Amino acid sequence: MQQDQVHQQIIDFWNNNMPFNQLLGFKLTRFDAQSSEIRFAWQDKLIGNPIHKILHGGVTASALDLAGGTVAAANIIEQLDEITPQTIASSLGKLSTIDLRTDYLRPGRGEHFIATAHIIRSGSKVAVARMELHNEEGEHIAFGTGTYMVG
């Protein structure tokens, strides 16, 4: 399998088999070993504060964690000697979040949201990613940093 085929298969898997991501409407739209992108639309059920009608802080954290986790996953796959469904499944099974920091910059208002992640540390055991959340007008809603176990 080619890397881009692998990535597309993982995108399909992630978008169709992750209950919580589906509940929140998260779509993985792009990912490779350098960066990844998650998109989701406003839904009233994502409201945290009913007075202000803004995203719950947990929605923001969830989107950033997913974005960071997918770019960490791409780093795992890139380090595989042999790319097969088995080696991918086995190595992705080792992926877990060690810690996540979210910095809330502006109220989470908008119609569409884009979470992006960039890898800043890539190793055989631990990967670190930086994430951002923007709305469709380019307003910067949140920053994040995630540390992931990858091996």
Next chain:
Amino acid sequence: MQQDQVHQQIIDFWNNNMPFNQLLGFKLTRFDAQSSEIRFAWQDKLIGNPIHKILHGGVTASALDLAGGTVAAANIIEQLDEITPQTIASSLGKLSTIDLRTDYLRPGRGEHFIATAHIIRSGSKVAVARMELHNEEGEHIAFGTGTYMVG
């Protein structure tokens, strides 16, 4: 109004008017200026990783953020000169999360989950809380720290 009446009214409001908390099944069961407690039950829709059947990291972060936010809210209310529905609403409208760190210690498995928060810094502008998530068997799933704008 007495503090405990106020707390009960806020508990009712929080449990019945917050869409995302209701979506996830979060129940605020106790809160005062020192500590607070959130409980929720396992639901398949909270699954992050379908292979391991564990909570999505975003669910954990959401529960910790809510627990920390409620104990910060109790600190705001305690500092009010006059406790009326208006002063409460006005001051709670100022509550927002500045940043949140979540440390994932063990896979999120269990039937029931309890998130607790304790205040560690209480000021007129900023409050800081430490949070923990356990399952019904007392297994320690996650730690967290949240910094909240309160004034």
Next chain:
Amino acid sequence: MQQDQVHQQIIDFWNNNMPFNQLLGFKLTRFDAQSSEIRFAWQDKLIGNPIHKILHGGVTASALDLAGGTVAAANIIEQLDEITPQTIASSLGKLSTIDLRTDYLRPGRGEHFIATAHIIRSGSKVAVARMELHNEEGEHIAFGTGTYMVG
């Protein structure tokens, strides 16, 4: 006083009156409301691990905290109605670090180090900055995020 005069006076004050910064050889070389820069040279006394001859993690954290604190300070000064030594001293007296996260990316090796900070949230009470540490060869040693009380 003009803003740039003010900035130069504060740079002089910071570089000549802060015992711990002088102990570590930190020099504030540039700062305004958007970004700031700290430089320091390798010294054997900054070694954390004698086997690997790399910077102590605390040196890195100290440099990032100073860089973030100075850009937060510039934000305080920019919001002053009247710029006098008194208003500056009074407002800088309110500056304090609420929390600081440091992500260590590579071993702290080099002859010269540059810590930079950029403001990502600027408010009347709280400011948030993102920081980076590089060596003279442009190697990226650390990332950081700091939340500061400014009012």
Next chain:
Amino acid sequence: MQQDQVHQQIIDFWNNNMPFNQLLGFKLTRFDAQSSEIRFAWQDKLIGNPIHKILHGGVTASALDLAGGTVAAANIIEQLDEITPQTIASSLGKLSTIDLRTDYLRPGRGEHFIATAHIIRSGSKVAVARMELHNEEGEHIAFGTGTYMVG
């Protein structure tokens, strides 16, 4: 060698061979796989803010990082099959801080300071510790969380 002999040798090594820890006057006074303790005395050179005469935030971060690193080190040693100077040196060479969060609760005032660390996640690759800084009167100055590479 017995574990307690090993611990004492490492304490001696740490207290006599780490330039930056000696510069700051840090003394490792106790450590095992569950917790560790660092003590240091006030010195004027540790001042960050000359107006308030309080510890530089970097001193606090340095003390917490050392406390967390030593309890992580004890976890490495406990997992060794064979305890010899060579296996200890080899495994401690792998110890490094991945990330560190410091929460500043109160101004760093006092004559003596005690930093303590407790392990909250212990694994073959990554360990996580929670830390606290108090002064001689028991005032709680700072909280911290550190994630360490241990394998």
